[in-house]
Amino acid sequence: MEPSPLTQVSQQSFQPKIIHLYETLFREEDEDVELSEGFWEEFFLHRPDHAGFKRVLGGISPDEMLHMQEHSQELFRRAIARIKAGSAPSDEIALETLTVFLDAALSKKYTNPSSDIISVLAGLHDADVVMAEFVGALDMVIRNGRNIPLRLKAVRTTLSITAAGFLTVLPSYFTHRDLFPSLMKYIQDCENSTQVLPAFYLLGLLVNYNKFEFQNPYRLRLDDFVNDAIIQKIITTFGETCVELRDAYVAVQDDMPEGWSLGSTLNYFGLGLLAPASRPSTPTPTAEESKSLFATLPGPEIGVLLSTYDFANANKVFCFNLVSTDPQNKGDTSPMSAFLSLTSYLFQHAHRSQRAALYTYLSLFILQILVEDQSLVKRLCSDESKLSVRLCRQRQPYLPLVRGDRTAASIIIDLIIDGINHNLRRKLDVNFYTLSLGILLRLLTYLSRAKVRISYHWSELWRSLLSFFRFLTTYVSDVRSLHRSTEMVSLLTNLLAFALSSGENFLPDPTAYDDLFYKLVETGDILTKFRDAFDLKSATSMQTLVNVSAHYHSLLEGKEKGGLRRKNLSPKEVSSAIKQGYETLSIEAGEGLERWEWYREADWKGVLKRVARVVVEDAKGVRDER
Structure with missing residues (x-):
């Protein structure tokens, strides 16, 4: 005869009763034993032991979990029923229990992830009905739960199943039933950012589920x-x-x-009263520790x-x-x-x-x-x-x-x-540089068209861009083999050529414009080497940079042999030479330098899919209470 689930655990073992219930539920030799109503009543009366439940589930292999699917399915159905009933505290206990269970069960490496996970949770025959009930129960609590803490638990449970099952069939059930109105209603009712964060995080996962494969309803909702x-x-x-x-x-x-x-910073902004009292400093990490x-x-x-x-x-x-x-x-x-x-x-x-x-x-x-x-x-x-x-x-x-x-x-x-x-690395992050240069080009083209002159240390921009030219020239063999490097190089040359041809429209004064030419001339023969290394002789923007540099080198060398390289000319003489050079300089940067393509998500599909996978992993770190 099966012992009553209400039997007291021996006091000498000091084992929490809920751990005993977990072990009873997932004891392999008892997979054919029906668990009584009394068992489930007690199960949903005890507050979950998260660490203990994870330990029990962690010791079960994927094959063993499939072998015990009748008990896992019953746990899933019973928890859904408790959530739908809305009776405290069993509905909260059911939500917390499911969060831990889904995290452990869905993260196992099954042979056939989609079908095996469905088998563990609901069984292939009843999957659609059971999962629809589950999503419906969560939707109900997120929208109209009796309090924010309970609704927050429902959000975290949804985040758990979405994150753990992101690459399987499970999140599709959350796209079949639109949770967007409930999530927005929940956010509207939230009292602080700690409560909003998981819901907003969850929205990102739902929007990105297979969004390149089908018309994702959450993406449409954002529009x-x-x-x-x-x-x-x-x-x-x-x-x-x-x-x-x-x-x-x-x-x-x-x-x-x-x-x-x-304190001094707050004082600077007139907020000295907010400065904290001084406190002992903590030890500074070593360089290796900081790294x-x-x-x-x-x-x-x-x-x-x-x-x-x-x-x-x-x-x-x-x-x-x-x-x-x-x-x-x-x-x-x-x-x-x-x-x-x-x-x-x-x-x-x-x-x-x-x-x-x-x-x-x-x-x-x-x-x-x-x-x-x-x-x-x-x-x-x-x-x-x-x-x-x-x-x-x-x-x-x-x-x-x-x-x-x-x-x-x-x-x-x-x-x-x-x-x-x-x-700057030999194995350059070309995507990072392509995007960065593209943003600079968009900003400069706006400033030029609108003739807006913002206060900025422009010389730092020219110095950085020309240093990037030097770097690329030094590591040309490494860079040319990288995907999208041609696009990056084209953006760099177009950006600088555009600044040369249109700088007078957005730079604050003639001195700042002169400085751009000075920095270009100071670069020396790097531009020529860059042009040859990246086969840019037919690129109008690149040839413009080379021609401008050559024009001024010729003019300066005519003033003093060795020119800038020997630094024998005073800044005043260089400035005078640059101004004089304008009279004989013809900048043919070519048309279209100010044109750029609008952002298209499809162009970055591969990157965004990798991003989504990383976010899914990070979601597991924000499911627990902050």
Whole structure:
């Protein structure tokens, strides 16, 4: 006779009763034993032991899990029934139990993942009915659960099954039933960003499920969503998450400019009352320790960058709110400022891992989408929407430190320059550089067409671009073999040729324009070597750069043998020579340098699929309570 499930566990074992119930449920030799109603009543009265349940499930092989599918199916059905009944505390217990169970059961390496997982959860014959009930139960709780904590548990359970089953058939059940209205209703009712984050994260996974293979309903929902209040709540959550992720980098290496402190910085902005009391400093990590710590960053919450990208790519209202939403409280960072600050740290550390690099692509996609929109780029370049952004200064070379507010466009250019300077490797990340150069070209073409002159240290841009020419010339054999390197090289030459031909439209004064020519001449024969190394003799933009350089070299050598190379000419003489050279200089940069292709998601399909897989893995790190 089967012992009652209510039998007391021996006090000498000190084993929690719920662990005994887990072991009874998944004991292989008892797979044919029917579990009594009393067993299930007690099972859903005990608070889950997450670690204990994971340990029990972790000891079961995929084949053993399939062998015990009657019990796993019954657990799944019983938990769904408890959720639908909505009776406390068993509905919460059922949600927590399913979150742990689904994580463990779905992550096993089954021989036939799709069919085996369905067998474990519902059985092939009843799969559609059971899974529809499951999704319906979650939908009900997310939308109308009795309180936010319960609804949050439902969101986390949904995130768990979506993440764990992302590459199997399971997420398709969440596309058959549209959870978008429920998720938006839940976000609307949330009281803080901690509650919003999992729902926004989940939305990103649902939008990206097979979105290149079929018309994803969640992607369509993003197109016409215009609820400003919910969008602003999402963007506020995104901004706060960016600050937390950025601060994790700062915790490894505090890069506050020399002579500054948090207190002095707040005083500078008139916020001295917010300065914290001094506290003992923590030991500074060694170089090796810092390297190891940086390699683990950014934290898993960075996955919301995918959700933000998808919303920005689909919805102009979202983009407008992203660039214009003010901080909630005086002294806080605005969402756009937080995003740009985090992006700065991502760019300086993009080379540390493929995961980090993939997230930089998302930031670059978002920036490209923003600067391609004429109304948004106008705002980004306007003095009316200046920002104060903490930029990463954890690695040399440093850009000039600019205190106070600046236009978002000037900050974006700083981000790009930093990215160009700090990710130079023989195995170059061509995608990163292609996207970065494309954003620069879009910004400069807008400034030229609109004749907008923003305050910026332009010489740093020319210096970085020409240093990139030198790098590519040095490692030409490594670079030419890389996918999309031809596109990258073309963008680089077009960008600099465009600046030469149109710089007078956006540079602040003739001196700044002269400096561009000076930097080009100073490059010497690198441009010629670059042209020959990359077979660009027929490229008009490349030949323009070479001709301009040769024109001034000839003119300067006529003044003094050796010219700039021997630095025998004074700056005043060089400036005079450059001005004189304008009279005999003909710049034929060719038409079309200012043209660029609009962002098309399909062009980056492979990258976005890899990004989605990384976000799925990171989702597993945000399912538990923060």
